[in-house]
Amino acid sequence: MDDTDTVLGWVAVAPVSARAVYAGVVEHSVYVDPAARGRGVGRALLHQVIASTEAAGIWTIQSGVFPENTASLALHATCGFRVVGVRERIGRHAAHGNRWRDVVFIERRSPHL
């Protein structure tokens, strides 16, 4: 939020599995209002979710990013995420005529846990 109580963006995580062996693995999403982009909001949200999940014992954060989201890929790279690979035709985009979409799979393994 800014000083006018306007929500500028959000970040959320969810567990990837109910299995105990993956108890420290979450998937995240981060989104910043287009009008608020390029001002450090996305970086602040990512830093916050990395710190809070590490404090909660989470060892890996993962996500999927569309290849054209170069800002997102650059931001995540500077926050310690690596590209695991490209998942081919993993998504189907209803808003774009049910087009099959490749997704770049990224993850950040905590260096502290």
Ligand SMILES: CC(C)(COP(=O)(O)OP(=O)(O)OC[C@H]1O[C@@H](n2cnc3c(N)ncnc32)[C@H](O)[C@@H]1OP(=O)(O)O)[C@@H](O)C(=O)NCCC(=O)NCCS
């Ligand atoms: C990705 C997103 C969260 C970035 O938010 P933001 O508030 O604009 O990002 P910041 O201002 O904190 O910028 C952080 C870094 O992102 C990168 N970046 C931001 N905008 C960029 C652009 N237009 N082109 C290339 N890199 C860009 C830069 O590395 C930047 O660091 P720098 O300022 O030191 O150069 C935002 O663009 C967004 O919501 N995109 C749509 C949703 C999305 O792709 N979510 C990710 C899927 S999980």
